[in-house]
Each structure stands twice: as structure tokens, then as C-alpha cells.
Amino acid sequence: MDIALEQVGYTYAAGTPFQKQALHDVNVRIPSGSYTAIIGHTGSGKSTLLQHLNGLLKPTAGIVRIGDTQVTKETKGKQLKPIRRKVGIVFQFPEHQLFEENVLKDIMFGPLNFGVEEEEAKARALRWIERLGLPEGTAEKSPFDLSGGQMRRVAIAGVLAMEPDVLVLDEPTAGLDPAGRKEIMDLFYELHEQRDMTTILVTHSMEDAARYADHMIVMHDGMDVLQGPPGEVFADAERLAEWRLGVPRTVSFQRLYEEGAGLPPGPPALTEEQLAAYLAADLGKGGGAS
Amino acid sequence: MMEKMVFGRYIPGDSFVHRLDPRSKLIFVFIFIAAVFLANNTVSYALLLAFTLLSILASKVRIGFLIGGLKPVMFLIAFTFLLHIFFTKEGDLLFQLGFLKIYEEGLRQGIYISIRFLVLVLMTSLLTLTTSPISITDGLEVLLNPLKKVKFPVHELALMMSISLRFIPTLMDETDKILKAQLARGSDISSGTMKERIQAVVPLLVPLFVSAFKRAEDLAVAMEVRGYRGGEGRTRYRQLKWDWRDTTALLILLAVIVALWFLRG
Ligand SMILES: Nc1ncnc2c1ncn2[C@@H]1O[C@H](COP(=O)(O)OP(=O)(O)OP(=O)(O)O)[C@@H](O)[C@H]1O
Ligand SMILES: [Mg+2]
Secondary structure, three states: OOEEEEEEEEEEOOOOOOOEEEEEEEEEEEOOOOEEEEEEOOOOOHHHHHHOOOOOOOOOEEEEEEOOEEEOOOOOHHHHHHHHHHEEEEOOOHHHHOOOOOHHHHHHHHHHHOOOOHHHHHHHHHHHHHHOOOOOOHHHOOHHHOOHHHHHHHHHHHHHOOOOOEEEEEOOOOOOOHHHHHHHHHHHHHHHHHHOOEEEEEOOOHHHHHHHOOEEEEEEOOEEEEEEOHHHHOOOHHHHHHOOOOOOHHHHHHHHHHHHHOOOOOOOOOOHHHHHHHHHHHHHOOOOOO | OOOOOOOOOOOOOOOOOOOOOHHHHHHHHHHHHHHHOOOOOHHHHHHHHHHHHHHHHHHOOOHHHHHHHOHHHHHHHHHHHHHHHHHOOOOOEEEEEOOEEEEHHHHHHHHHHHHHHHHHHHHHHHHHHHOOHHHHHHHHHHHHHHHHHHOOOHHHHHHHHHHHHHHHHHHHHHHHHHHHHHHHOOOOOOOOOHHHHHHHHHHHHHHHHHHHHHHHHHHHHHHHHOOOOOOOOOOOOOOOOOOHHHHHHHHHHHHHHHHHHHHOO
């Protein structure tokens, strides 16, 4: 399902003294099946943009196209529910959405709302509890008795159990421990590959964007200032710095190395593996910084 | 979705009304509320309405914004208006449609009551729109101070008030966030039968309560580690200052009351 935003603008609290324009003339295309990372400084409008992707916010200007559906200022609330089944959103700090008496029921909430049979919803819930590495017996526990990290996993399971075609993630791992972060990010990537799911990730981690994404959108002051594959986006560190963004650690290391060795800047190494290969190749040639 | 709410919001500014001492504003609003009930004929209600509009002008708050924020209250006003129109059966018959009969007196009462409601809501909104929650509670605490003699917990009350006022916007934002999270999971508050709608509120209320309690706990801990020991011997950082504006405002109100007294039938 292709998603496209055409000249989208959004103003919070329009017509009041608190009015605040969060998006200006945003033109974005997210191809079906892509893994798109959205980066941008805090307050640049990333979360606002995300909420347009399943009709939680309707643009105050322009058009949002989600598959065959168009959302504009005039679109009625009723037309949005089918979109929400196809586009699942994991919000910033999703553990705040838990409410049921036990984990199983909470995960079943989404699927049941979208008309999945009780039996099937339960099977899915159990499957996702396991998939997210939650300890045995979690299903019967109250979500409020879990640790912060476990609550986060339950909340994520609640969205995944809807089995959406498009998965939208707003900083899904903020505040988790490093091992947990990697586990969850790897899980999302696996799902992306296996299910051919379109994945959209908002992140402050340039490393995550570089490692997982095949397409990137850079936001600055409510505008989309750059789009392209990570290799292009991270090639120009100076331009990113203008938007108060950095490059992944691997790229900064690579640039230092190149400078020391007197090499011209090559294509950015997006992962540790690529960096290692690059260094091995260069050192193998007998070059290298002394 | 909640962002249009006016009630409990504060818009910083520099108008005559903004610069009044919170004490005079509080006294003003309380006396005004009582004075509203003096009005009982067309001239006196007109005076009330005019005075309210003047106060709004003096505060430089945009009237459109105020009216826009009144929508939830408008429903209540419309309801009482209709009640009066249909259930007062005095005066001349003005209009008849089937079993519906509208009498002159009903229409008059309906309009009066609506004006009364409107000016009350406008004036109290004006108070909260032009006075920061902190000043309101400071003012209230000072005004209620004499009650300490009879062991009334003035400081605690003021603290409770300032905390709740402080957290209204936070809770609204939170409601908005949770609402969106549940909408994204297919919950639907705006359609379905009454029973379904009530059930749809649960996924909203539970997380809201949970987070409110968490916040309360955090706040209590934060206050305690910073040495909060209640009101005993506490001094103030912000000093309240009564100046000519405050006296003027209250004198004008007095004049209005006197006028109301003479104009009422
Ligand atoms: N509910 C709201 N009401 C009014 N203004 C808002 C609201 N939500 C966000 N904004 C404003 O819109 C702008 C964009 O906010 P947004 O949450 O989209 O940023 P973000 O890129 O997600 O930031 P972060 O990285 O901190 O999550 C900000 O200036 C913010 O103050
Ligand atoms: Mg955000």
C-alpha cells in the first residue's frame, strides 16, 4: 500500500491564541514494502506527520493518500476506521495505552475491534506474547504488575496482533535497555522482511536509521527537507548538521579514518559490518592511518 | 481534540484586566456573581450584558476565541432556554404549533436565564483566562486567611487547587494521547449504541487514572525531597500588590451594582 502526502499542512488549535503550525507543505511518498526512517530534531513535526498516516489527524491543508483512500480536511470520521486496520501505530511510550485486567485481553483488544473472531484473537495474542520474548505466564498477569520494559512489549504486541499491512513506529525503543532495544528492532526488521510489511520508523538513533531503513525522510521545522536512501542522506554530514542532526557513529569513525589516511570520503558505512569490511579492505591493501 | 477548551486555560497578556491583583479579581467575580441575581428586567439584563462585554474588551481576549470555547456550555444554555420556553405558561400566547405553545413570559424568562448563564460563564472564564493559576491560588489563600482562626486548612486547600489547576492541561494532553492510541487500535467512541459507547470509555479512563495516580505519587515524592513541610512559616516569593487599578475596578463594579439596584423593576 503506497502512502503519499501532497502539500500537507497541519495547524494545531487553529483559530485560537495557541495556534501552532506543525507541518508546512509536506510532500512525501512512502513506497509499499519499504522500510522508511523519519529523522528530525525534536519538535520538527515527526509525530504530527505520523498521525496523518492512519487518519488520527486530518490535514488542515493538502491530501493524504493511503492506498486507495484519500484523506483531506473534509473526510468523515467513519471512513477512517478501515485505514486504521491496515495501518498500525506504535506510539511514543505505548505502555500508557494498557488498560485491561490482564495482558491477554489487552492484546486482543485491537483485533477484536477490527472484527477478528475471539478464538483467532486469542491465538494471535498468545503467539505475539511469545514472539516478543515475554516470560511464560505473562498472559494472565495484570499489565500494571509488569516492569516498564515488559509493558512496552505488551503494548507493541497489542498493535502487532492487528497484523497491519503498514507498521508505524514512533521511537518504539526509547528508554529500553540496550539489549532489549536491539531485540525489538531486530524483531521489527524480521517482520518487515517476512511479511513484506511497509515499516515507518521515527527515530533519534541515526544508527538504527542507517542499519534498518532503505528510505529516509528528514524533517526540519515542519518541512520535509530531504528524502532518499540512507547512503545518500548520511553522505553529507555538514548539511545534516544544519538541521541539527548527526551521522551514525560508524560514519564519523570512517570519516576520521579517511582523513587520517588521506583518503577521499567514500560511500558511508551504514553498519558496523560495513565499516569492518571497509577497514579490512583498506588495511589489506596495505594502506591505513599510522 | 481537546485543544479548543477554554475553561481553565490562561493566556498571558498585559491588559488592564491582566494587571489587576488576583485578590481584586476574585472579589470582583464573587460580587459580580451575586449581583447578577439583582437583574430582573430588560434594562438591568442589558446592563449586565454590556458590562460583561466591556470587561472582555478591557482584557483584550479575542471575543471569537471566548465564544468558540463556550460551545460545551452553549448546550446547557440552550437546554435551559428551551425548558423555560416550553414550560412557562404565562402572559400572551405568541406562537402555536400543534401542542407546542409559546408564551410571552416563557420567551422572556428563557432569554433572561440564558443571559444570566452567559455572563456568569464569561466572567469566570475571563478570570481564569487572564490570571495564572498560581496567582489565583495565591490570591485565594490570602483572602481566606482569616478562616485559619477556625482551623480551616486554608493553605492545604490553596495547594490542592493550584495542583489541580496546574494539571488540567496536562491531563487534557494525556487524554488526547490515550484517545488516539485507542482509536488506532480500533476503539470507537463516536459511534455505536449507547452501551457500546459507554464501554468504549473504559479503555480511556483506566490509563488516565493510572497515570494521574502515578503523577500524584511522583509529585508527592518530589515535594518531599525538596523539603516541603506544609504552610507553617512559609514565605512568599511573589508578593501581591494592590494598586489604583484594583480600587478602580471595584469602584466601577460598585457603580454597576447601584445602577442595577435602581434599574430593576
Ligand atoms: N497537541 C498539540 N497541540 C499544540 N501543539 C502541538 C501539539 N503536539 C505537538 N505540537 C507542536 O507541534 C510541533 C511538532 O511536534 P511533534 O510532536 O510532531 O514533534 P516531533 O518531531 O515528534 O518531536 P519529538 O522528537 O520531540 O517527539 C512542536 O512544535 C509541538 O510543540
Ligand atoms: Mg514525537
